[in-house]
Amino acid sequence: xxxxxxxxxxxxxxxxxxxxxxxxxxxxxxxxxxxxxKQPPSRQMILVIRQEAYKQQNATENRFSVNFxxxxxxxxxxxxxxxxxxxxxxxxxYRSRGGSQGNLIFGKGTKLSVKP
Amino acid sequence: NAGVTQTxxxxxxxxxxxxxxxxxxxxxxEYMSWYRQDPGMGLxxxxxxxxxxxxxxxxxxxxxxxxxxxxxxxxxxxxxxAPSQTSVYFCASSLSRYGxxxxxxxxxxxxx
Numbered sequence: 001x002x003x004x005x006x007x008x009x010x011x012x013x014x015x016x017x018x019x020x021x022x023x024x025x026x027x028x029x030x031x032x033x034x035x036x037x038k039q040p041p042s043r044q045m046i047l048v049i050r051q052e053a054y055k056q057q058n059a060t061e062n063r064f065s066v067n068f069x070x071x072x073x074x075x076x077x078x079x080x081x082x083x084x085x086x087x088x089x090x091x092x093x094y095r096s097r098g099g100s101q102g103n104l105i106f107g108k109g110t111k112l113s114v115k116p
Numbered sequence: 117n118a119g120v121t122q123t124x125x126x127x128x129x130x131x132x133x134x135x136x137x138x139x140x141x142x143x144x145x146e147y148m149s150w151y152r153q154d155p156g157m158g159l160x161x162x163x164x165x166x167x168x169x170x171x172x173x174x175x176x177x178x179x180x181x182x183x184x185x186x187x188x189x190x191x192x193x194x195x196x197x198a199p200s201q202t203s204v205y206f207c208a209s210s211l212s213r214y215g216x217x218x219x220x221x222x223x224x225x226x227x228x
Contacts, residue, residue, distance in 0.1 A: 009156075033215070033216070044221055044222070045206060045222075047218075050215070095217075097214060098213075102147055102166070102210065102214075103149055104151075104217055106159040107158055108157060109158055
């Protein structure tokens with residue numbers, strides 16, 4: 001079974017600085033998706049960025065980018081020019097492309113604080 | 117476009133009561149799932165469906181039932197509420213086995 005591990009329960013960053021959130025996963029599959037979801041205090045789950053495992057190029061979305069290391073099974077999220085609105089829980093998630101289930105498997109989350 | 121709609125947003129139940137959490141999506145998504153979120157535990161899968169008439173258990177299914185009679189609706193039933201079911205519940209949907217899921221806004225359930 002696949003597992004997702006986020007080893008940093010809490011992180012803090014100064015406004016306008018850069019922060020990296022870590023995620024590792026365990027799988028025997030070669031084809032899958034990885035995601036980062038943001039959950040602000042409103043509790044809405046917001047998709048931040050996604051990566052397809054067969055693509056070597058790291059995904060980017062404005063100030064958000066990932067460092068995808070397939071061999072190391074690592075998928076970190078970098079937030080550049082941090083803003084107060086980035087303060088939230090961040091969840092890393094895995095989704096298999098094969099099989100009939102296709103469910104998301106989540107890590108336990110990292111709480112990000114942004115200091116003004 | 118409403119996306120994924122969950123009702124109610126908040127609910128307090130007494131131990132032993134039953135209730136149904138509603139979930140509806142208007143995106144013609146085949147895949148739908150129910151998750152519960154507890155502090156320090158992330159989101160854990162309760163039940164899921166890959167199409168109308170097809171459901172299966174996830175990681176923590178005990179005490180919950182689901183059915184999927186239409187593509188749009190995927191209700192979650194609590195049979196006899198217990199304090200251990202106090203949690204935030206999320207419904208999510210996906211068009212296919214590819215890509216991400218869209219989440220509803222969640223239901224905060226308290227069982228006293």
